[in-house]
Amino acid sequence: MQILPANAQDYMTRNITVGNIGQVTIGQLLKKITARSDFNFAYNNKAITADSVVLISGYRGTLYDFLAGLFGPDYEFKEVPGYVILRHAPNKLILTAELDSDDPGELIVKGHVSDALFKTNIPQVSIVEKDLLIAQLTDQQGNFSFKISNPNISLLLTASKENYRDTSIYLLQDVPVVGLKLKKRRYKYDPDESKKRAKLEQGFSRFFITSRQKIQALNLGGLFAYSPYQVSLTPGLSSHGIYNSQVINHLSINLIGGYTAGIQGVELGGVFNIDRNNVSFFQAAGVFNIVGGNMKGIQMAGIYNQVLNNTSGVQIAGIYNQTNNLSSGMQLSMIGNVADTSRGLQLTGLINYSKVAGSQLSGVINIAKNVHGFQFGPVNIADSSDYPIGLINFVKNGPKSLALSYDDANFIHLDFRSGGRILYGLLGAGLNTAGGTYKYALELGLGAHMISDHRFSVDGELVTRLTTDLGKNSYQTYSLKFLPAYHLSHHFSLFAAPAFGFTSGSDNPKINRFGWVIHQETENNSFNIYSVDLAFGLLYRW
Incomplete structure (x- = not known):
């Protein structure tokens, strides 16, 4: 299959050669046509089923004639930068328009749209002058009108509506001004626009998008213009009118809120910003931002940020990011x-959630399925996480254990350990079997699996223990422990726990001096003890 070169973007007039392929799906055929070309086909799979099988016996001629023969008269083929759009458009429009002027500095454009076959008025048709970024919807009688401030230019009006072929007419001035030329706008096409728009209009942002804007987006699809700037009071009151949702701006100022196609620069909103497509590089709003495509750069909001596709950069919100x-x-x-998926860092005061997480840091709880970095917080929950750092770690695929031990301070301990393949957390309680004033102990710690073998393992732990009488008296012990263990079976192990400890508290004579004391000091009714301690016990692992 071969496509002969032609002028840039004159896709439909290019000559193609298609061999005797035989039976082939439409999707495969279209991919073959564009395999060595500089454009792609864009179409709605509901209107053109890619899996449908057609019989191709060979062809040589223009691309337009080939597509017309393949799909028939009910389809329209539109050229946009980088794409040929295949649309099901069985109906045709009749567009009429005229120019009028009551003011030398102003031009009034009036017109009407009707059905070509039935001659009925067609409401909610988008009338667009693409270079001036002007757009209107026809009323219930099919009429439209708008004003332009430069009366000395010629206009190209295009009427667009779903299931109808686009129809365009030129409006020429009676006395053209020599040398006056309207600057052509730069446009881009997004083949995934319908999917993004569906998500955007089903979410929270639907409460801020008017029905006229939804109809306009449906009629005009994924063809977006570029503009240096826009200013909006609300989504319906903009310097680009209701065409604002088809325009990508470099600077967007929304006094209350705005609804634009996208940003390549800066967007500021007093209350909110809503964008159909991609945003880069800075977006800030007093309450919330919603982006239908990708966000690249910095996104800031007083309450809430939401990006429906990909984020690369920083999201900062007073309450919630998504x-x-x-x-x-x-x-x-x-x-x-x-x-849903993250390769970056999630940092919050309350809760982080991700199906596939990079790293998570929370003041309360982190939740993920698969974690590739670390989790840091009081409670960490995951299916798999090698580096959870917290008091309680519920890792579905990670080891968990319950240990009963006895130490040289006459305390019997019950400790729960849970975590990932590398790090784990410890939560334990102890009771002094010898009696005395300080009967109770609470332990919190962080551990690491250092050596793991079939019969032998060594873990290392940093543990803090509060020993108390449940009243006003207590003392604190900080320990570095090593736990060599011998595995009796898959579940049970015997272990010893030598530790280097530092104990501090008030110089109460009822405090037990325990272990091998390396150094002891007393000053101002307080004491510090450096010691080597020992515990041993039985561990059950699952």
């Missing part, structure tokens, strides 16, 4: 962060 994929960077919030 993105589909955090490919790099971090999420920072007071209450919570959510990402």
Whole structure:
């Protein structure tokens, strides 16, 4: 299969040669056509089923004639930068328009749209002048009108509506001004626009998008223009009118809130910003930001940030951040962060959640399925996580154990250990079997699996123990422990626990001096003890 070169973007007039392929699916055929070309086909799979089988016996001629013969008269083929759009458009429009002027400095454009076959008025048709970034919807009688401030230019109006072919007409001035030329706008096409728009209009942002804007987006699809700037009071009151949702701006100022196609620069919103497509490089709003495509750069909001696709950069919110994929960077919030997949850092005061997480740091709880970095917080929950750092770690695929031990201070301990393949947390309680004033102990710690063999293992732990009488008297012990263990079976192990300890508290004569004391000092009714201690016990692992 071969496509002969032609002028840039004149895709439909290019000559192609298709061999005797025989039976082939439409999807495979279209991929073969574009395999060595500089464009792709874009189409809705509901209108054109890619799995449908067609019989190709050979062809030589223009791409337009080939597509017309393949799909028939009910389909339209549109050229946009990088794409040929295949649309099911069985109906045709009749577009009429005229120019009028009551003011020498102003031009009024009036027109009407009707069905070509039935001659009925067609409401909610998008009328667009793409170079001026002007767009209107026809009323219930099919009429439209708008004003332009430069009366000395010619206009190209295009009427667009779902299931209808696009129809365009030129409006020429009676006395053209020599040398006046309208600057052509730069456009881009997004073949995934319909999917992004569906997600955007089903979520929280639907409460801020008007029905006229939804109809406009449906009619015009994924063709977006570029503009240096725009200013909005609300999504419906913008310097680009209702065409604002089809325009990508370099600077966007939304006094209350705005609804634009995307940003390549800076967007500021007094209350909110909503973007259909991608945003880069800085976006800030007093309450919330919602991006239908990708976010690259910094996104800040007083309450809430949401990116429906990929985020690479930083999300900062007073309450909550959400993105589909955090490919790099971090999420920072007071209450919570959510990402389906993350390769960055989630940092919050309350809760982090991700199906596939990079690293998570929370003041209360971290939740993930698979963690590739670390989890740091009081409670960590995951299916697999090698480096959970917390008091309680529920790792589904990680080891968990319960140990009963006795130490040289006459305490019997019950300790629960849980975590990942490398790190784990410890939570334990103890009771002094010899009696005395200080009967109770509470232990918290962080451990690491250092050596793991079939019959023998060694773990290392940093442990803090509070020994108390449950009243006003207590003392603190900080220990570095090593736990060599011999495995009796898959579940049971015998272990010893030598430790280097540092104990401090008030100089109470009822305190037991235990272990091998390396150094002891007393000053101002307080004491410090450096010692070597020992414990041993039985551990059950599952």
